[in-house]
Amino acid sequence: MRYNIQNFDVLDSTNKCLESMDISSVEEGLVVRAVCQTAGVGQRGNVWESEDYKNLTFSVLLKPIFLPIANRFMLTKVISLAMVDFLKQEIGTEAISIKWPNDIYVGKNKICGILISNKFRAGIYNASIVGVGFNVNQTMFGSNIPNPTSLKIITGKDYEPSEVLDTIMYRILTRYEELRDGKILEIGEEYLANLLYLGKEREYYYRNNLIKGTIKDVTEEGFLLLETFDNKSITCDLKELRFIH
Numbered sequence: 001m002r003y004n005i006q007n008f009d010v011l012d013s014t015n016k017c018l019e020s021m022d023i024s025s026v027e028e029g030l031v032v033r034a035v036c037q038t039a040g041v042g043q044r045g046n047v048w049e050s051e052d053y054k055n056l057t058f059s060v061l062l063k064p065i066f067l068p069i070a071n072r073f074m075l076t077k078v079i080s081l082a083m084v085d086f087l088k089q090e091i092g093t094e095a096i097s098i099k100w101p102n103d104i105y106v107g108k109n110k111i112c113g114i115l116i117s118n119k120f121r122a123g124i125y126n127a128s129i130v131g132v133g134f135n136v137n138q139t140m141f142g143s144n145i146p147n148p149t150s151l152k153i154i155t156g157k158d159y160e161p162s163e164v165l166d167t168i169m170y171r172i173l174t175r176y177e178e179l180r181d182g183k184i185l186e187i188g189e190e191y192l193a194n195l196l197y198l199g200k201e202r203e204y205y206y207r208n209n210l211i212k213g214t215i216k217d218v219t220e221e222g223f224l225l226l227e228t229f230d231n232k233s234i235t236c237d238l239k240e241l242r243f244i245h
Helices: 014-019 073-091 151-155 161-180 184-193
Strands: 004-011 030-037 056-062 096-099 103-106 109-121 124-134 201-206 209-218 224-228 233-236 241-243
Touching: 004 014, 014 030, 014 056, 014 109, 014 124, 030 161, 056 161, 073 096, 073 103, 073 109, 073 124, 073 151, 073 161, 073 184, 124 161, 161 184, 184 209, 209 233
Parallel strands: 004 030
Antiparallel strands: 030 056, 056 124, 096 103, 103 109, 109 124, 201 209, 201 241, 209 224, 224 233
């Protein structure tokens, strides 16, 4: 599969731009990139802050009609792993991990957020719109963002965002082809191996209550499995659990 990049100077949201198109007439692999994004959205409806001209904000149209709806979380896994692949190539030995479900961390700091919007028709996939916000050259962030980082903060180097995007897209399409080839088990194992805090006892807020637990697994549906200090098992969705850093 090839990709085709459409660049925009200003968009409110690259995801919304793709969603406004007639998906049936758009080829898989279309990438919409905004140099300036005015209303980017992250998980839980949070705003994604990105300094104009410094970072990457883009969305990719995929049509995974080969994928059963029950396995839709596999897309989250492959996109997350693609970003991990890219970072391991760029910064090598730094501690790179996936904060469930799909934030990408370097050490204890967030460098990338992913938001996937799935479209179904007649019980099968119609399309997935994969939105990515990736911090490239930004070094100053708003005080409401608790733990951001960027490639430049980590390496001290300036990057050309368009070149970074090409490399990321190569990684995304490589992982996507693995999914198309049915490597479900291998992808799942790699995702789990890169999961932040896997197997470590930590404090979390679960349904607004402070608990102590250990991440054990992620279900096929994408729910996080926690084991509490008293050996109880909790299945969490995104709205129920908040990490404490």
